[in-house]
Amino acid sequence: MTTETKTMRDVFIEEINSRMRKNAGIFFLCADFGSPKLDQLRKEFGSRFINVGIAEQNLINIATGLAIEGFTVYAYAIAPFLTMRAYEQIRINLAMYAQLKEINVNLVGVGAGLSYDVSGPTHHCFEDLSIMRTLPNLVVFSPSDWVLTRRFVDYSIKIKKPKYIRLDGKPLPAIYRNPENLRIENGFSRLRKGKKICLVSTGYMTHKAIKIAEKLAGDGIDAGIIDVFLLTSFDERSLLNAMKGYSHVITLEEGFINKGGLDSFISSILGKGDFGIKLHRVGFKDKYVFDLGSREYLHRLNNIDEDSVARLIKKIPQ
Amino acid sequence: MLKQKRNKLHKFLKNKADWLRKETLKIHKVSAETRLASSLSAVEIFTVLYYGDILRYDAKNTDWPGRDRFIISKGHGAVSLYPALADLGFFDSDELMKVCKAGSFLGSIPDPVVPGFETINGSLGHGLGVACGMCVALKLKKRKEKVFVLIGDGEMNEGSVWEAIMFAGQHKLDNLVLIIDRNKICMLDYCRKIIDLEPLREKFLVFKWNEKSVDGHNVAQLHAALSSIKNYRGKKPVALIADTIKGKGVSILENDSLSHVKSLKAEEVDALIN
Incomplete structure (x- = not known):
């Protein structure tokens, strides 16, 4: 990078x-x-x-x-x-x-x-x-x-x-180093392969996902990362295949969760069959943010900062 | 134009308008969901545009780049154009008796699935802004075609209409012609009792437009105004305020503040067209 x-x-x-x-x-x-x-x-x-x-x-x-x-x-x-x-x-x-x-x-x-x-x-x-x-x-x-x-x-x-x-x-x-290998129509990119745990993120939160995965690696947890950049229909089957094999998918977005954003997109894909994958949604709960402060501070207040997400993942029985 | 020739044209247009009004009533008999009163106020406007040699069009090639663009932004009020478009060859006349029926492409509000319609209509306040974008494009390509837009006066309550009016004045869109069907009635009441638009003429002038006012049921006045506007290039967009009567030609609708939502029974239509 x-x-x-x-x-x-x-x-x-x-x-x-x-x-x-x-x-x-x-x-x-x-x-x-x-x-x-x-x-x-x-x-x-x-x-x-x-x-x-x-x-x-x-x-x-x-x-x-x-x-x-x-x-x-x-x-x-x-x-x-x-x-x-x-x-x-x-x-x-x-x-x-x-x-x-x-x-x-x-x-x-x-x-x-x-x-x-x-x-x-x-x-x-x-x-x-x-x-x-x-x-x-x-x-x-x-x-x-x-x-x-x-x-x-x-x-x-x-x-x-x-x-x-x-x-x-x-x-x-930059996250991507070899743009010539990037195909927009794929809709997503697998940034890191992991075991059991997969972080599925979009936009700014992909930068956080990378840091979270590094943090977890120090604790012996090997988390995969998928960066989703198209949120409308594309080859959903290949995205599903990329998530198969993990037992926990954690979606990360700077947006409301349970409202139709990235988490809902992933949920609808995972819902197409019984793949034994549990979905955890990280994002903003059902309220606006009037608090003032830096992006990082506001992430901490809303439990979507790196430490909070890492803690959430560590609670998942390994 | 020679006086005799002009009189002949006016008579032709008057007859066409009377015919269009009757045909619109026949459609209403088939489909009572059509908004009759709103459609009737625009009959002479449609007649003069299409039969008075104002709009350039190709009925068989509706994407012809040389056509004048015509956007009918007052969604429900476009049904009275259907018989004219069928008559001029845009689609088969048999379709007119299927309006709003399963399998028909003619709804109570037309969209570009109907040959001759440029934009999606139905929600008010969109047409003028889209027309402004077309005008910018046509000017950039140095094309001579004009963009005509028909809106209702009630539609002018929408803020987006005023965003577009300001834009058109600012950018001197003299290839834009806005026709206002000033029938003075919204859905629930007279416009003046809801949002009084007066003084409307002055509003256009201060927004850097040219303005003309005509009796919107007088084909001679409409034709004279639209003919001169058609050849106009004057660094300003033009608004033509057509003073009309909502429900024109149907006495029980005329000047009824609730005419927008009123339908006629089949026998009432029969009495009017026979």
Whole structure:
């Protein structure tokens, strides 16, 4: 693993910027939400960039109109506002429309989970995975690092469907070293093979899963890690096969549990047969977080920090 | 246009509108779930757009890039367009007597499964924003086609409509034509008693739009306004406020504040069309 940290959004936007030089069919929209790399893009592509203003509903509708006319569109905003303020626009103009006609709109949401830790519950994003997953015809992508995020650019252009791209807001180190071996359509990647215990995580929590597995290794527990990055239908059978052989699967997500997010996705896959696998769900319980403090502090308060999860796993009879 | 030729066209349009109104009633007889009053206020608007040489279209190739785009955002109010589309060859006229029946593609609210419809309709306040995106795309591609949108005045309660109005003014979308079917009645009451939109004309002007107002049941006025708008390029979007009567042509619906949810019995329809 390299120690170089990067924000997913800057890597993604930089890559889109370079594609826009070669591909006149790409349009970039934002709802008055920026990034250093976006400054470059909007300077370079004045006619194929519009800041629609603080108007997420219109962001989606403008994106729809452009996409109907054939553009590949990126609509960029803070994740909770993008997905929740404009949910019906996404439902009707993207998810429903895509069932009848081809449309390529990529919703790029920044601020997964607790990325905006000190901005309070309006800026936390715990519901997006479940509400986006519930929409048919929509691809939900939740990368754990910038390498995977960059890898998704080709896929986002090639696969002409509406997509929700859930990016973390903080600079994070790379997890993937050999991007050429990564296949987005697989939907997941096995990062570590273990025995009995398997951590199944998405986004930021995959970084935690790696640390938890290292911690457990010191205690003689060999935990596997699966990083799930597509949360809508793909080859679920191979994900099931990757989990078979473990007796305990622990899902880790910076989102509400028991509500339709990663845990529900895994649960529905495990529920397809009797595989003798017990599911443990780690994430936020059924309440918003008004407490202030760093991401790590808020994780500790909510028992989803490394130590708490390690403790939970150690209680599992070996 | 010569006066004589113009009079002939107006007579033709008037007859077409009368025919469309009757055909809409016949559909309502087949399917009482259709929202009749809302559909009747837009009859002359549809007639002039499709029979008055305003919209460019290809009935057999509805994705033809050279077509003018027409988005009917007032979902339930589009049923009165079905007979015109069938008449013009978009689909078979036999389909009209199957509206809302099992196996039919014609529902009480049309979606792009119906040839000639561009977007998913039904939830209000979506059409104008989508149209704005189309306008940006067409301008970027230097195409001359226009995007027409029909909304109801009650629909203007939706905040998303105003997001789009601000956007269109800001971006000088002079290839956008917004037609407001100003029938003045929402579902439960007169618009003015719920959210009074007046002064509506002035609202458009301060939002950097051009505005025209016409009697929405007068085909001559509608045709004159839409003909001039069609050829217009003036760095501003255009709103055409068509003053209409909800339930126009059916006296028991006209000016009834609850007309939106009222259906006619079969014998009431028969009395009107015979």
